[in-house]
Amino acid sequence: MASKTFQLPPAVYSPALVESVIYDIQYYLDWVRQNQIRKTVGAKAKDEPTHSAETVLVINAWLAGKPASVESLEGLLAALHALKLPEVHIMLAALPNQSQREALVTWFRTNVSPSLLLSFVADRNLGGGVVVRTPNRVFDFTWKQQLISGRSKLAGILKRV
């Protein structure tokens, strides 16, 4: 079983996904408990609920090949609740597709911190580029900002025109 410093799989990158995974696992834990009771009283077991791909990845990463039990799932839930990961908000001109999202998540987890959560927001008024909001700062790498910071060039161009 994984230790307290549980590393989320790369696919689980956002706070919303973590919440969704916790909800799924809680639902799965309830099912396991009810199934144990049913098994004790000889009742017919209910079908196992379906899980999202992210939930499956988290459960597999936690169990590491061992069978699921109430204790292990409770431990996983406690570990997920205990996670206090830094959050980074990414604002783009459009929502990224999966490959673009993966590229950004990989970049952040490789270059900044392996344990952080990313959330993506789209604002088409940005035109292009990205705004990164960390807990204390906002890094504006948008085209608009580039244009504003290069205003001396703009003035020079305007003079030449």
Place this chain on the structure above:
Amino acid sequence: MNVQVLILSGVVVMLVLVVIVQSLQLRRDTQQQVKDSAAPKPVRVSEPTAAELETKLKAAYEAKIGEATVTFGTDLQATSTRLTEQVSRLTTTVIEEELVAYQKTLEEVRHVAIQAMEQIHEAVEHQRVELRDGMEAELAAEKKLLADKFDAKMGDVVSSYISEALGSGVDLGAQMQFILTSLEAHKEEIRKDLLNGV
């Protein structure tokens, strides 16, 4: 100067005293003569003789009076001349002293006025410099404000134009290289902020 005045005044007083003494002596002689004549001496003087004597006495008396008057007049004239000279000298000295004092006072006033003028000039200069600095600062602030407004508007215009031109077909894939390059250029700052913020 005061001593000279005193001496002159003394001379005048002496002359007056001499005149008074002579007058008194003449009166006493006259009285003595009257007394002598009134004495019950049995001196018999004939009328022509008495008249002659009286005439002589009168002439002598008048001669003395004239002599004293001339002497007094001469002395008085000399005294007057001296007094005039003295008064003139005193007046000149006083005027000169007053003029010197006036000149000194005028110099002091001029000095004070120059100092006041210099202070006023300094104050005006200081005010002018302050005013100029203030105006320059205000102008710079206004210029910066206008430039910032212009930049913001220009940025809005350009970004709006870009977003309008791109329409709904924003190609994020084409931007990915730019985005990753920008992130790469600032990864240390992002990491530092994120690790400090946790």
